[in-house]
Amino acid sequence: MLWTVVFLFVGFAVLIKGADFLVNGSSSLAKKMNVSNLAIGLTVVAFGTSTPELIVSSLAAIDGKSDASFGNVIGSNNFNLLLILGVAGLIYPLTVQRSTVKYEVPMSIIAALLLFVLVNDVILWNASVSDPKIGGTLSRLDASILLVFFFGFLFYIFRTMKNNSDLDQDDVKIYATWLSIVFVVAGLAMLIGGGKLVVDNAIEIAQHFGMSEKLIGLTILAAGTSLPELVTSCVAAYRKNTDIAIGNVIGSNIFNIFFILGITGMISPMNYSLAMNFDMQILLISTVVLMIFMFTINTRKLDRWEAMILLLGYITYTLYLIQID
Numbered sequence: 001m002l003w004t005v006v007f008l009f010v011g012f013a014v015l016i017k018g019a020d021f022l023v024n025g026s027s028s029l030a031k032k033m034n035v036s037n038l039a040i041g042l043t044v045v046a047f048g049t050s051t052p053e054l055i056v057s058s059l060a061a062i063d064g065k066s067d068a069s070f071g072n073v074i075g076s077n078n079f080n081l082l083l084i085l086g087v088a089g090l091i092y093p094l095t096v097q098r099s100t101v102k103y104e105v106p107m108s109i110i111a112a113l114l115l116f117v118l119v120n121d122v123i124l125w126n127a128s129v130s131d132p133k134i135g136g137t138l139s140r141l142d143a144s145i146l147l148v149f150f151f152g153f154l155f156y157i158f159r160t161m162k163n164n165s166d167l168d169q170d171d172v173k174i175y176a177t178w179l180s181i182v183f184v185v186a187g188l189a190m191l192i193g194g195g196k197l198v199v200d201n202a203i204e205i206a207q208h209f210g211m212s213e214k215l216i217g218l219t220i221l222a223a224g225t226s227l228p229e230l231v232t233s234c235v236a237a238y239r240k241n242t243d244i245a246i247g248n249v250i251g252s253n254i255f256n257i258f259f260i261l262g263i264t265g266m267i268s269p270m271n272y273s274l275a276m277n278f279d280m281q282i283l284l285i286s287t288v289v290l291m292i293f294m295f296t297i298n299t300r301k302l303d304r305w306e307a308m309i310l311l312l313g314y315i316t317y318t319l320y321l322i323q324i325d
Contacts, residue, residue, distance in 0.1 A: 011197030018190025019231035025183025028175045046251025052195045052225035066270035075222025081286040082314030088237040089307025111257040118142040119272035135274040143265025150258035191228035199224035
Protein backbone atom coordinates (compact mmCIF):
# COMPACT_ATOMS: atom_id res chain seq x y z
CA MET A 1 0.00 0.00 0.00
CA LEU A 2 2.90 2.36 0.76
CA TRP A 3 4.33 2.04 -2.74
CA THR A 4 0.86 2.48 -4.22
CA VAL A 5 0.56 5.84 -2.46
CA VAL A 6 4.10 6.80 -3.56
CA PHE A 7 3.35 5.96 -7.21
CA LEU A 8 0.09 7.93 -6.95
CA PHE A 9 1.98 11.09 -5.96
CA VAL A 10 4.66 10.44 -8.59
CA GLY A 11 1.87 10.30 -11.17
CA PHE A 12 0.52 13.66 -9.98
CA ALA A 13 4.01 15.20 -10.24
CA VAL A 14 4.45 13.89 -13.80
CA LEU A 15 1.00 15.22 -14.72
CA ILE A 16 1.74 18.71 -13.44
CA LYS A 17 5.07 18.99 -15.25
CA GLY A 18 3.59 17.50 -18.42
CA ALA A 19 0.80 20.09 -18.40
CA ASP A 20 3.38 22.83 -17.97
CA PHE A 21 5.28 21.60 -21.04
CA LEU A 22 2.09 21.22 -23.08
CA VAL A 23 0.73 24.70 -22.30
CA ASN A 24 4.07 26.39 -22.94
CA GLY A 25 4.75 24.51 -26.18
CA SER A 26 1.25 24.85 -27.64
CA SER A 27 1.02 28.57 -26.75
CA SER A 28 4.37 29.20 -28.39
CA LEU A 29 3.34 27.33 -31.54
CA ALA A 30 0.07 29.26 -31.71
CA LYS A 31 1.91 32.57 -31.50
CA LYS A 32 4.58 31.61 -34.06
CA MET A 33 2.04 30.21 -36.56
CA ASN A 34 -0.39 33.12 -36.14
CA VAL A 35 -3.02 30.63 -34.98
CA SER A 36 -5.33 31.47 -32.10
CA ASN A 37 -4.72 29.81 -28.75
CA LEU A 38 -8.39 28.79 -28.79
CA ALA A 39 -7.86 26.76 -31.97
CA ILE A 40 -4.83 25.07 -30.41
CA GLY A 41 -6.82 24.41 -27.22
CA LEU A 42 -9.74 22.94 -29.16
CA THR A 43 -7.55 20.63 -31.25
CA VAL A 44 -3.98 19.74 -30.23
CA VAL A 45 -4.42 20.20 -26.48
CA ALA A 46 -7.96 18.76 -26.38
CA PHE A 47 -6.97 15.70 -28.40
CA GLY A 48 -3.85 15.11 -26.34
CA THR A 49 -5.58 15.39 -22.99
CA SER A 50 -8.42 13.15 -24.22
CA THR A 51 -6.00 10.33 -25.03
CA PRO A 52 -6.53 8.55 -21.66
CA GLU A 53 -10.31 8.45 -22.30
CA LEU A 54 -9.67 7.04 -25.78
CA ILE A 55 -7.42 4.28 -24.44
CA VAL A 56 -9.70 3.35 -21.52
CA SER A 57 -12.93 3.42 -23.57
CA SER A 58 -11.43 1.46 -26.48
CA LEU A 59 -10.09 -1.26 -24.19
CA ALA A 60 -13.45 -1.40 -22.40
CA ALA A 61 -15.27 -1.79 -25.73
CA ILE A 62 -12.94 -4.61 -26.80
CA ASP A 63 -13.58 -6.37 -23.47
CA GLY A 64 -17.34 -5.92 -23.90
CA LYS A 65 -17.63 -3.57 -20.91
CA SER A 66 -20.10 -1.07 -22.37
CA ASP A 67 -20.95 0.58 -19.05
CA ALA A 68 -17.29 1.32 -18.41
CA SER A 69 -16.89 2.84 -21.87
CA PHE A 70 -19.98 5.07 -21.66
CA GLY A 71 -19.39 5.86 -17.99
CA ASN A 72 -15.82 6.91 -18.66
CA VAL A 73 -16.83 9.39 -21.38
CA ILE A 74 -19.98 10.80 -19.75
CA GLY A 75 -18.36 10.93 -16.30
CA SER A 76 -15.25 12.60 -17.73
CA ASN A 77 -17.37 15.24 -19.49
CA ASN A 78 -19.18 16.06 -16.25
CA PHE A 79 -15.84 16.24 -14.45
CA ASN A 80 -14.51 18.56 -17.17
CA LEU A 81 -17.42 20.99 -17.07
CA LEU A 82 -18.13 21.13 -13.36
CA LEU A 83 -14.89 20.47 -11.53
CA ILE A 84 -12.21 21.57 -14.01
CA LEU A 85 -13.90 24.82 -15.07
CA GLY A 86 -14.88 25.35 -11.44
CA VAL A 87 -11.30 25.06 -10.21
CA ALA A 88 -9.74 26.90 -13.17
CA GLY A 89 -12.31 29.71 -12.85
CA LEU A 90 -11.48 30.12 -9.17
CA ILE A 91 -7.78 30.38 -10.01
CA TYR A 92 -8.43 33.11 -12.61
CA PRO A 93 -11.74 34.31 -14.15
CA LEU A 94 -12.02 32.78 -17.60
CA THR A 95 -12.65 35.31 -20.38
CA VAL A 96 -13.32 33.63 -23.71
CA GLN A 97 -13.76 34.51 -27.35
CA ARG A 98 -17.15 35.26 -28.90
CA SER A 99 -16.92 32.07 -30.99
CA THR A 100 -16.78 29.95 -27.83
CA VAL A 101 -20.15 31.25 -26.65
CA LYS A 102 -21.73 31.29 -30.13
CA TYR A 103 -20.36 28.06 -31.57
CA GLU A 104 -18.18 25.78 -29.42
CA VAL A 105 -20.38 25.58 -26.30
CA PRO A 106 -23.58 25.04 -28.37
CA MET A 107 -21.66 22.38 -30.32
CA SER A 108 -20.94 20.52 -27.08
CA ILE A 109 -24.68 20.66 -26.28
CA ILE A 110 -25.45 19.24 -29.73
CA ALA A 111 -22.93 16.43 -29.10
CA ALA A 112 -24.64 15.41 -25.85
CA LEU A 113 -28.13 15.62 -27.40
CA LEU A 114 -27.08 13.58 -30.42
CA LEU A 115 -25.61 10.87 -28.21
CA PHE A 116 -28.81 10.80 -26.14
CA VAL A 117 -30.91 10.32 -29.30
CA LEU A 118 -28.65 7.63 -30.76
CA VAL A 119 -28.51 5.41 -27.66
CA ASN A 120 -32.07 5.74 -26.27
CA ASP A 121 -33.78 3.45 -28.78
CA VAL A 122 -36.25 2.11 -26.19
CA ILE A 123 -37.44 5.52 -24.94
CA LEU A 124 -37.53 7.33 -28.28
CA TRP A 125 -38.40 4.61 -30.80
CA ASN A 126 -40.03 1.92 -28.62
CA ALA A 127 -37.38 -0.60 -29.61
CA SER A 128 -37.59 -4.03 -28.01
CA VAL A 129 -34.66 -5.30 -25.94
CA SER A 130 -34.07 -8.48 -23.97
CA ASP A 131 -32.82 -6.68 -20.86
CA PRO A 132 -35.13 -4.00 -19.35
CA LYS A 133 -32.07 -2.15 -18.03
CA ILE A 134 -30.80 -1.59 -21.57
CA GLY A 135 -31.93 1.63 -23.25
CA GLY A 136 -30.51 0.90 -26.68
CA THR A 137 -27.31 0.24 -28.60
CA LEU A 138 -24.59 2.41 -30.05
CA SER A 139 -24.33 0.58 -33.37
CA ARG A 140 -21.61 1.01 -35.99
CA LEU A 141 -24.04 3.21 -37.94
CA ASP A 142 -24.54 5.39 -34.86
CA ALA A 143 -20.77 5.52 -34.36
CA SER A 144 -20.23 6.57 -37.97
CA ILE A 145 -22.72 9.43 -37.47
CA LEU A 146 -20.69 10.62 -34.47
CA LEU A 147 -17.50 10.50 -36.56
CA VAL A 148 -19.13 12.52 -39.36
CA PHE A 149 -19.96 15.23 -36.80
CA PHE A 150 -16.38 15.01 -35.49
CA PHE A 151 -14.92 15.69 -38.93
CA GLY A 152 -17.41 18.54 -39.35
CA PHE A 153 -16.10 19.99 -36.08
CA LEU A 154 -12.51 19.71 -37.32
CA PHE A 155 -13.48 21.42 -40.59
CA TYR A 156 -14.97 24.31 -38.61
CA ILE A 157 -11.79 24.64 -36.50
CA PHE A 158 -9.45 24.59 -39.50
CA ARG A 159 -11.57 27.21 -41.27
CA THR A 160 -11.27 29.58 -38.34
CA MET A 161 -7.86 28.70 -36.93
CA LYS A 162 -6.09 31.58 -38.67
CA ASN A 163 -8.25 34.04 -36.76
CA ASN A 164 -6.13 35.48 -34.00
CA SER A 165 -7.44 35.49 -30.47
CA ASP A 166 -9.26 38.69 -29.54
CA LEU A 167 -7.61 38.45 -26.13
CA ASP A 168 -4.20 39.80 -25.20
CA GLN A 169 -1.56 37.09 -25.49
CA ASP A 170 1.54 39.30 -25.41
CA ASP A 171 2.80 37.55 -22.28
CA VAL A 172 3.24 34.22 -24.11
CA LYS A 173 6.88 33.14 -24.16
CA ILE A 174 8.13 32.21 -27.64
CA TYR A 175 10.43 29.22 -28.13
CA ALA A 176 12.13 27.85 -31.26
CA THR A 177 9.69 25.82 -33.37
CA TRP A 178 11.55 22.55 -32.76
CA LEU A 179 11.64 23.17 -29.02
CA SER A 180 7.93 24.05 -28.95
CA ILE A 181 7.13 20.75 -30.70
CA VAL A 182 9.36 18.86 -28.24
CA PHE A 183 7.49 20.51 -25.35
CA VAL A 184 4.10 19.51 -26.83
CA VAL A 185 5.12 15.89 -27.51
CA ALA A 186 6.88 15.50 -24.15
CA GLY A 187 3.92 17.12 -22.38
CA LEU A 188 1.41 14.75 -24.00
CA ALA A 189 3.58 11.72 -23.19
CA MET A 190 3.93 12.81 -19.56
CA LEU A 191 0.18 13.46 -19.28
CA ILE A 192 -0.63 9.98 -20.58
CA GLY A 193 2.01 8.26 -18.45
CA GLY A 194 1.21 10.28 -15.33
CA GLY A 195 -2.52 9.74 -15.85
CA LYS A 196 -2.04 5.97 -16.05
CA LEU A 197 0.02 5.96 -12.84
CA VAL A 198 -2.67 7.95 -11.02
CA VAL A 199 -5.61 5.91 -12.33
CA ASP A 200 -4.05 2.48 -11.69
CA ASN A 201 -2.94 3.29 -8.18
CA ALA A 202 -6.09 5.22 -7.24
CA ILE A 203 -8.23 2.23 -8.28
CA GLU A 204 -6.05 -0.10 -6.20
CA ILE A 205 -6.47 2.15 -3.15
CA ALA A 206 -10.25 2.42 -3.73
CA GLN A 207 -10.63 -1.36 -4.01
CA HIS A 208 -8.64 -1.75 -0.81
CA PHE A 209 -11.32 0.31 0.97
CA GLY A 210 -14.18 -1.70 -0.57
CA MET A 211 -15.59 0.71 -3.19
CA SER A 212 -17.78 -0.90 -5.87
CA GLU A 213 -16.67 -1.12 -9.50
CA LYS A 214 -19.58 1.09 -10.56
CA LEU A 215 -18.62 3.87 -8.16
CA ILE A 216 -14.95 3.57 -9.12
CA GLY A 217 -15.88 3.92 -12.79
CA LEU A 218 -18.12 6.94 -12.36
CA THR A 219 -15.76 8.79 -10.03
CA ILE A 220 -12.14 7.67 -9.87
CA LEU A 221 -11.82 6.30 -13.41
CA ALA A 222 -13.67 9.23 -14.99
CA ALA A 223 -11.75 11.74 -12.88
CA GLY A 224 -8.47 9.92 -13.41
CA THR A 225 -8.69 9.96 -17.20
CA SER A 226 -9.62 13.66 -16.98
CA LEU A 227 -6.59 14.56 -14.86
CA PRO A 228 -4.67 15.77 -17.94
CA GLU A 229 -7.50 18.24 -18.69
CA LEU A 230 -7.62 19.30 -15.03
CA VAL A 231 -3.91 19.99 -14.71
CA THR A 232 -3.61 21.56 -18.17
CA SER A 233 -6.55 23.93 -17.64
CA CYS A 234 -5.41 24.90 -14.14
CA VAL A 235 -1.87 25.63 -15.34
CA ALA A 236 -3.28 27.61 -18.28
CA ALA A 237 -5.58 29.58 -15.95
CA TYR A 238 -2.69 30.29 -13.57
CA ARG A 239 -0.72 31.62 -16.55
CA LYS A 240 -3.82 33.67 -17.53
CA ASN A 241 -4.05 31.80 -20.84
CA THR A 242 -7.82 31.49 -20.63
CA ASP A 243 -8.31 30.46 -24.26
CA ILE A 244 -6.39 27.23 -23.73
CA ALA A 245 -7.96 26.71 -20.28
CA ILE A 246 -11.55 26.70 -21.53
CA GLY A 247 -10.82 25.55 -25.10
CA ASN A 248 -9.21 22.43 -23.66
CA VAL A 249 -12.35 21.55 -21.68
CA ILE A 250 -14.93 22.30 -24.39
CA GLY A 251 -12.76 20.67 -27.06
CA SER A 252 -12.22 17.57 -24.91
CA ASN A 253 -15.97 17.19 -24.31
CA ILE A 254 -16.66 17.37 -28.04
CA PHE A 255 -13.78 14.97 -28.77
CA ASN A 256 -14.97 12.53 -26.11
CA ILE A 257 -18.44 12.12 -27.61
CA PHE A 258 -17.85 12.52 -31.34
CA PHE A 259 -14.41 10.92 -31.66
CA ILE A 260 -13.89 8.55 -28.74
CA LEU A 261 -17.39 7.02 -28.70
CA GLY A 262 -17.30 7.09 -32.50
CA ILE A 263 -14.10 5.03 -32.53
CA THR A 264 -15.15 2.68 -29.71
CA GLY A 265 -18.55 2.14 -31.33
CA MET A 266 -16.85 1.22 -34.61
CA ILE A 267 -14.61 -1.23 -32.75
CA SER A 268 -17.56 -2.91 -31.05
CA PRO A 269 -21.29 -1.97 -30.86
CA MET A 270 -22.17 -1.25 -27.23
CA ASN A 271 -25.35 -1.63 -25.18
CA TYR A 272 -26.38 1.52 -23.35
CA SER A 273 -27.73 1.31 -19.80
CA LEU A 274 -30.79 3.41 -18.96
CA ALA A 275 -29.14 4.28 -15.63
CA MET A 276 -26.66 6.44 -17.59
CA ASN A 277 -29.46 8.84 -18.57
CA PHE A 278 -29.20 10.59 -15.20
CA ASP A 279 -25.54 11.37 -15.85
CA MET A 280 -26.40 12.45 -19.40
CA GLN A 281 -28.99 14.88 -18.02
CA ILE A 282 -26.39 16.31 -15.62
CA LEU A 283 -24.07 16.83 -18.61
CA LEU A 284 -26.74 18.62 -20.64
CA ILE A 285 -27.84 20.83 -17.74
CA SER A 286 -24.22 21.71 -16.87
CA THR A 287 -23.42 22.73 -20.45
CA VAL A 288 -26.54 24.90 -20.68
CA VAL A 289 -25.69 26.51 -17.32
CA LEU A 290 -22.18 27.28 -18.59
CA MET A 291 -23.62 28.97 -21.66
CA ILE A 292 -26.01 31.01 -19.48
CA PHE A 293 -23.08 32.09 -17.29
CA MET A 294 -21.25 33.30 -20.39
CA PHE A 295 -24.21 35.54 -21.31
CA THR A 296 -24.82 37.07 -17.87
CA ILE A 297 -23.28 40.06 -16.05
CA ASN A 298 -19.72 40.02 -17.48
CA THR A 299 -20.44 38.68 -20.97
CA ARG A 300 -18.03 36.01 -22.25
CA LYS A 301 -16.53 35.59 -18.80
CA LEU A 302 -16.79 32.87 -16.17
CA ASP A 303 -16.49 34.77 -12.90
CA ARG A 304 -15.25 33.22 -9.67
CA TRP A 305 -18.73 33.04 -8.11
CA GLU A 306 -20.01 31.23 -11.22
CA ALA A 307 -17.02 28.86 -11.08
CA MET A 308 -17.87 28.16 -7.43
CA ILE A 309 -21.42 27.16 -8.43
CA LEU A 310 -20.01 24.69 -10.97
CA LEU A 311 -17.64 23.25 -8.37
CA LEU A 312 -20.41 22.88 -5.77
CA GLY A 313 -22.52 21.20 -8.45
CA TYR A 314 -19.83 18.56 -8.98
CA ILE A 315 -19.44 17.95 -5.24
CA THR A 316 -23.22 17.49 -4.90
CA TYR A 317 -23.32 15.17 -7.93
CA THR A 318 -20.47 13.03 -6.54
CA LEU A 319 -22.02 12.79 -3.08
CA TYR A 320 -25.28 11.65 -4.69
CA LEU A 321 -23.44 8.91 -6.62
CA ILE A 322 -21.82 7.71 -3.39
CA GLN A 323 -25.19 7.73 -1.60
CA ILE A 324 -27.00 5.63 -4.20
CA ASP A 325 -24.11 3.16 -4.62
